[in-house]
Amino acid sequence: MPLFVVEYTYSAETVSARDTHRAEHREWLKGLVENGTIVASGPFADKTGAFIVIVATDAATAYELFAQDPFARLNLLESTRIVEWAPVMGPLRG
Template sequence: MARYAVELVFGDDEATRLAVRPAHREYLATLVERGVLVLSGPWVDDTGALLVFEVDGEGDLEKIFADDPYTPAGVVAETRVHEWKTVMGTWLPRD
């Protein structure tokens, strides 16, 4: 398993993003239930969000984002993906 920190940068269409957000959050809840989404949440200034995933690889992330309601709505201007090597803390990778 690999851990990825993913930053979403929201686009300018706030009305569409807010309309799609309930479906997006329901989708994220299914990822939590499956054990692939470790944590997520928007920045306080609502310009984007941080999501942390534990998946087999970036191919899994591509599928996850393809299925996210935010994707067809076009409300994310940029997605920054970083494989993350955590070394300390309570959210260390599962073995």
């Protein structure tokens, strides 16, 4: 199955609400790790967003899935970008 990168961009205005709902967000992500959807996930060091590598059939399916993230449902994301990724080097190469 193809790999996709989910890129979240955060807003300074939602910091407090993200802090409040972070446990729910991470629990949701944990379920995706456990079922094999998420390959890797984590926030940017500068706290402006996050990068999540996933396995999905297509971008539409990935967008539909990530609309269920508590951060997305609560409108705590500035933007979400999902793009198919084709690594050519390293352990994730196809």
